[in-house]
Amino acid sequence: MESSVPPTRQTISTNGHLPAARDADFVVDYLHRLRFTRDVFNPANPTLAEAMGRGGQRRARVFVDAGVAAAWPDLQQRIEAYAKSHADVLHFARPMQIVPGGEAVKNDPAHVQAIVRGMHEAGLCRKSYAIAVGGGAVLDAVGFAAAMVHRGVRLIRLPTTTLAQDDAGVGVKNGVNAFGKKNFLGTFAPPWAVINDELFLTTLSDRDWRSGLSEAVKVALVKDAAFFDQIEATAPRLRTRDHEALLPIVRRSAELHLNHIVSGGDPFELHEARPLDFGHWAAHKLEQMSEFRIRHGEAVAIGIGIDAAYSALLGWLPPGDAERIRRCLMNLGFELANDQLREAHSLLDGLGEFREHLGGRLTISLLRGIGTADDAHEIDHALMTKAIIAASPS
Ligand SMILES: NC(=O)c1ccc[n+]([C@@H]2O[C@H](COP(=O)([O-])OP(=O)(O)OC[C@H]3O[C@@H](n4cnc5c(N)ncnc54)[C@H](O)[C@@H]3O)[C@@H](O)[C@H]2O)c1
Ligand SMILES: [Zn+2]
Numbered sequence: 300m301e302s303s304v305p306p307t308r309q310t311i312s313t314n315g316h317l318p319a320a321r322d323a324d325f326v327v328d329y330l331h332r333l334r335f336t337r338d339v340f341n342p343a344n345p346t347l348a349e350a351m352g353r354g355g356q357r358r359a360r361v362f363v364d365a366g367v368a369a370a371w372p373d374l375q376q377r378i379e380a381y382a383k384s385h386a387d388v389l390h391f392a393r394p395m396q397i398v399p400g401g402e403a404v405k406n407d408p409a410h411v412q413a414i415v416r417g418m419h420e421a422g423l424c425r426k427s428y429a430i431a432v433g434g435g436a437v438l439d440a441v442g443f444a445a446a447m448v449h450r451g452v453r454l455i456r457l458p459t460t461t462l463a464q465d466d467a468g469v470g471v472k473n474g475v476n477a478f479g480k481k482n483f484l485g486t487f488a489p490p491w492a493v494i495n496d497e498l499f500l501t502t503l504s505d506r507d508w509r510s511g512l513s514e515a516v517k518v519a520l521v522k523d524a525a526f527f528d529q530i531e532a533t534a535p536r537l538r539t540r541d542h543e544a545l546l547p548i549v550r551r552s553a554e555l556h557l558n559h560i561v562s563g564g565d566p567f568e569l570h571e572a573r574p575l576d577f578g579h580w581a582a583h584k585l586e587q588m589s590e591f592r593i594r595h596g597e598a599v600a601i602g603i604g605i606d607a608a609y610s611a612l613l614g615w616l617p618p619g620d621a622e623r624i625r626r627c628l629m630n631l632g633f634e635l636a637n638d639q640l641r642e643a644h645s646l647l648d649g650l651g652e653f654r655e656h657l658g659g660r661l662t663i664s665l666l667r668g669i670g671t672a673d674d675a676h677e678i679d680h681a682l683m684t685k686a687i688i689a690a691s692p693s
Contacts, residue, residue, distance in 0.1 A: 331490075331561055332493065333493045333553060333554075333557055335550060337497050339496040340380070341381075343384075347389075347455070351455075353388070354388075354426075356390050357428060358390055359391055359423075359429070360392060360396065360417060360421040360429060361396070361432060362395070362398050362431050362432065364397075364398060364434055366433070367434075367502075368395075378395055398413075398414060398440065400434055402586075402591040405440055405482075408475070411444050411475055414441055418444060418448045423449075424452070425452055425453070426453065427452050428455050429453070430457060431456050433457075433458075434459055434507065435458070435463040435468070435595065438473070439472075439482075442472075442490070443473040443475055445488070446488040456490050456494070458499075459496075459500070460500075460503060460507050460508075461508055461510065461545065462510055462596045464549050465514055465556070466515075466518070466552065468495065469493055469560070473488060480652065481583045481586060483656075487566075487568070497549075505540060508545075509538075509632050509633070512537060512631050513578075515530060515548050515552035517603055518556055518575065519555075520577060520624065520669060521575070521671075522558075522574070522672075524669045525670075526551055526552075527627070529547075529551070530548060531627045531630075537632075559574070571660060571662040571674065573662060574672040577603065577664040577665075578600075578603035578604075578606050580649050581598075582598035583649060583656075584646050584653075585598040585602070585639050586598045588639045597634070601637055601690070604625050604635050604691070605690045606664075607624040608625075609665065610666040612685055612689070613675075615666060616666045616667065616668065620666070620668065620669050621689075635691055637691065643683075650663070662675075662676060663675045
């Protein structure tokens with residue numbers, strides 16, 4: 300007969316000998332520092348130095364996305380000027396290291412190796428800082444390297460794309476791709492600090508300026524109906540790249556992502572429910588099927604459309620809401636039709652790959668309403684094929 304006492308948290312003694320088994324809970328405290336600023340490397344701006352704390356001078360090395368380095372040609376001089384003004388807290392042991400931007404950095408292990416080498420050459424220790432300046436892909440690759448070096452050097456993220464500022468940079472994960480699988484290698488490693496500098500957003504291509512808006516729509520749909528209303532109402536301004544309209548959207552999205560991590564009860568994703576992955580099973584597969592020609596944020600927009608349509612076909616979401624979501628994404632300028640969607644069978648393989656990545660039962664977040672997510676553990680492939688067709692406009 301099974302004991303009613305769970306076999307955890309007890310010391311099992313074996314007739315006066317040393318215990319043969321012992322289960323002990325332990326808790327680790329983390330502090331998540333999220334800052335919003337403008338012009339972070341202006342010597343008069345204390346945000347970065349303050350985020351490093353007052354523990355004396357620390358070594359640091361900056362790793363910069365090549366796209367950012369190209370857009371900000373004087374970045375190295377600005378970083379040096381900043382270090383000079385804040386020599387009490389930081390010392391850059393080497394010049395900034397430029398890292399290829401975009402998914403390329405996650406697809407070739409040589410890039411992670413080069414970043415690891417850069418940390419070695421700068422003599423970083425566990426109390427040093429790796430400062431990653433870039434889009435979500437560069438943050439992922441530098442974060443992965445930082446988690447491995449000395450089993451973890453402090454990582455400060457300076458996200459530079461809409462997506463990185465409103466989602467990726469705030470998270471506690473990093474990862475690179477392997478064997479054609481998205482984020483196959485990676486760790487959970489909370490950053491030391493995340494500093495969103497709005498100035499970086501001004502040099503983005505229209506495509507990268509827009510693509511991160513899908514993550515704001517996603518978090519609104521699963522967490523905050525009023526935020527969805529706000530995005531919907533702001534869509535015409537966002538479509539025409541209105542910087543002032545973007546800032547509150549990025550900020551609210553980042554806050555909602557942060558709230559989920561610090562208050563959601565499952566920062567390291569041990570449980571099944573994964574509302575922040577709404578729309579992501581299809582997104583990850585689409586990115587892979589397009590050989591990463593489609594941006595993560597663009598793929599997420601398509602994935603949201605598909606899972607909203609499926610939620611409606613299941614009878615969970617009023618059909619009018621699924622249509623509202625589709626219209627909002629299109630008003631933001633997202634292209635919801637994609638050649639890859641014609642291969643619905645291959646896309647559906649993404650469900651199995653998603654389950655493998657998360658472990659355990661298949662768990663897909665769907666919508667019960669705008670602002671309310673719920674989990675499904677089975678997906679009807681015929682119905683999902685219909686949703687894929689319904690979500691992509693003719
Ligand atoms: N770790 C996480 O929790 C998490 C969450 C969401 C997404 N991600 C990952 O983030 C990646 C997508 O990130 P992304 O959308 O930021 O795109 P990205 O990192 O691929 O960058 C897109 C392009 O923008 C350029 N760029 C970046 N900042 C710039 C700037 N300020 N000015 C000019 N050009 C600039 C880059 O060089 C690149 O060419 C994906 O790999 C995705 O898997 C990770
Ligand atoms: Zn995402």
